[in-house]
Amino acid sequence: MVDRFSGTKNYVAGEDLMMAVNAAIALQRPLLIKGEPGTGKTMLAMEVASALGRPLYQWHIKSTSKAQQGLYEYDAVSRLRDSQLGEESVKDIKNYIMKGPLWEAFQSEEPAVVLIDEIDKADIEFPNDLLRELDRMEFFVYETKELVSARHRPVIIITSNNEKDLPDAFLRRCFFHYIQFPDKETMNQIVDVHFPGIKKQLLQQALEVFFDLRETPGLKKKPSTSELLDWLKLLLAEDIPLEALQTSDSRKSIPPLAGALLKNEQDVHLFERLVFLNRRNERT
């Protein structure tokens, strides 16, 4: 089994990111990943799992998520209902305990990868409730009085969009990495991985338009890697000729299919106004 991560054929990882992942694997500590939306935080866990050939358990956090749900849930209501209907299953409480992703990962025969996605969406106390579980990799099931502890400590990858501060005690137990927005070179590699057949010139031109667009001052949501990939997919599907991009110096006209890059109405307006102003300046 491989236990070093060095990117995959679908995922380009920087040196710093690889180091953080490898440290987390070697020391069996959780890894906390932050970064602009669309820079591949969630993808990372999937790629790590596939690169290491380990099963992946995903836990997507919502504002209503409770730490307990990651471990297990006791469905008291259906047991109550079953008891009124006189079902046999009522007698064994185990039938009403539903395993959460962490339990599944702890039980896994081979070492697993766990993704805790967007941990900042949950309540402020959420990370604190997981301290012991992530540290010792074990927890107690009160209903059945059994102790579940991990057969193999899984690699835990946690992503955050920075909507809430995480508690210090929690941070102390994690490795941390902030995914920077890729520079042009890395972006080239990333696109290469996703569209191996793309024409060099088209890509060059598209990247230029893209980075130009990102520089537009005052955008609410700058387009990110995932938007670029979507846009390229569209360009290829629509078979947009190279010339269409070349004439579209993004300061003077709106690039084709710009809707894939700018997803906010105000941004589109702002951008159109800038283009308009630039054109007028040109004429005078």
Added chain:
Amino acid sequence: MVLLDFFFRIREASIPVSIKEYLTLLEALQKRVANESVDDFYYLSRSTFVKDESLYDRFDQAFGEYFNGLEALPDDFLKNIPEEWLQKQLELSLSEEEKRLIESLGGWEKLMETFKERLEEQQKRHQGGSKWIGTAGKSPFGAYGYNPEGIRVGQQGSRNRRAVKVWDKREYKNLDDTIELGTRNIKVALKRLRKFAREGAADELDLDGTIRSTAKNAGYLDLKMVPERRNAIKVLLFFDIGGSMDDYVRSCEELFSAARSEFKHLKYFYFHNFIYESVWKDNRRRNNERIPLGQILHKYASDYKVIIVGDATMSPYEITYPGGSVEHFNEESGAVWLKRLLDVYPKTAWINPTPEARWKFHESTSVTRELMSDRMFGLTLSGLGKAMKQLAK
């Protein structure tokens, strides 16, 4: 022992690291996660010690300081170099052979010296070539070029990762939480002020209630519903407007728009310099449509939290004396009115957009601070954080 020194240097740079992180780093080194290279060690120690991207910049400085003793250059040293010299025009990529051909210029100190000399000699923007500071050349100074011992100036991102040191305006700079604010960041800070309460339509299953009433119902299921939890915090926002506040319009706008989207129950009012007997809601019609402060104090209950945004920079008389206002004759002093406000709303914070270091130079700021019993906070992320904590108590 070298590592221990490094650890303390990081702590001195006020990055919150504990023994736990230090032990983790040792463990990682023991397991050979990083090989011998400095880059590896840098990445490993960064992901172990730093848990917030806003601290990357401080960490980079401390790391550089420790490992070269040279990172702590004054910031404005860079500002003396006109930006346009450094703007990227060309990109130069040399073959391995050419790279080897370029000789280094001796030690670091010599490099620095020559750099300063050239900076003085050189008057214009320069590009290409192999002596002057500029872009895409082979001189050891400037960016987007290649010289194995060069200094990088004003370059975005690293290209060859080989320059002895990265002198850029450091990449993570504007994330430092004592410097800059964006609406998103403000929203995050304002989020600390949340109080969830159940209001509105009952559309969630109340498990505890259901069990309780089912037990009462002799074991027959009796479902109970409760309303969803919502943020029920109520906020009154007072903005100082005009005059000395003009410099801070942008940051105030950001704060305002963030607050608008974060708090459902938000009422806002404007005042000039200090709060007197009346405030207004619309700046264009402020002479006609004034709202008496007394009316506000009666209308909004004391569970409202009050945030006052103002620079508190004026003549102290404007606060302490009747008739002190610059705009009209006020029968009672501003201090009296502020006290009335504070009596009704115990949870009040004053947000001051001027840098905290300057507060002590203005008599009026000290007076206001005293009136507020020290609940004055800077308009920075950490200041807002503290203010929200204070309000949420």
